[in-house]
Amino acid sequence: MVDSFERLPGIGPRTAQRLTFYLLRVPQELLDEFGEAVRDLKKQTVTCSLCYNVAEEDPCPICRDQNRNHGQILVVEEPLDILALEKTGRYKGVYHVLGGVIDPLNNIGPDEIRIKELLARISGIKHSGSAVISEIVLATDPDMEGEATAMFIANELRRRKGSEAQGYRVTRLGRGLPTGGDLEYADEVTLTQAIEGRREY
């Protein structure tokens, strides 16, 4: 048990021991439940064939929701990003999970993440005529790899938009000062973007 815990990210030998000794004091039915949850984890989750989110059904609840705007696709790196964005309750479109970012230093090129699938999905929607694509929101992380990946996808979209003469917006999540921060400790790039992105108040 200690070894199993230790293999998890961020859990060292001491924590693994503490968790194991905690479980020793737990009733057997809770142990059965926990054990079953771990064993069946993969069996009970599937990857959504539309957006590649992790879900219990395919298509996932977001892709099946007819109250959402299926013409607005927000592109994220990982399923956890969707959880964070859903918590805001502010986004009413659908998603596309890339499953990573372009990262040449680690040998991850554009073909290793789901960019082809995104482009195919956009053309597919266009050709089936089931929804009109109005916006692609690039929401990869605001770090170097995320920026490079957003730029790569934007260029691909621009090239295709040109030939297919389709009008949809390509946007990027707003950048600037995070809530609760302190201006004096903000890094230069963030401050520059906050100055450039200032808005009428």
Place this chain on the structure above:
Amino acid sequence: MVDSFERLPGIGPRTAQRLTFYLLRVPQELLDEFGEAVRDLKKQTVTCSLCYNVAEEDPCPICRDQNRNHGQILVVEEPLDILALEKTGRYKGVYHVLGGVIDPLNNIGPDEIRIKELLARISGIKHSGSAVISEIVLATDPDMEGEATAMFIANELRRRKGSEAQGYRVTRLGRGLPTGGDLEYADEVTLTQAIEGRREY
């Protein structure tokens, strides 16, 4: 010496001892220089009578710089905020230091910070005709007190703008994801602002 160091913010007894023992090994001329710098600190700095920045001369170098736009005033809480913004090299206007924020819990009202001085400065510039005010950038911290202070000033400016029929923009620094962050760990308010403030890419 240990006691003097300990009175500084963020320096505990151990660090105070370490710094003191370090100074014991330093040549006497460096000690003289350090001592003099500490003693003359207040004598050599003044508060700029235009923007209330801390400087060695009055007006401060920023207010004396004729290459800067004196019709664009960026309002900050503290002089340290100016240092951070100047490092970006992106802002070419002048500043106004409030010297704090409105904070009712600590009995700091609008009259305790330099809001009157800001309003007087704006009317003064207008009446002297030396520069045309084009923009007031509210750059208080993105926390609760900073937001409340920005809102208070914006309302004051709006009221006066109405009666004086003067056209200048009132803006706030851009909000959203800071650079190098991770979308999945961003708080809900920041993510909401990043979604609302998304820009064409």
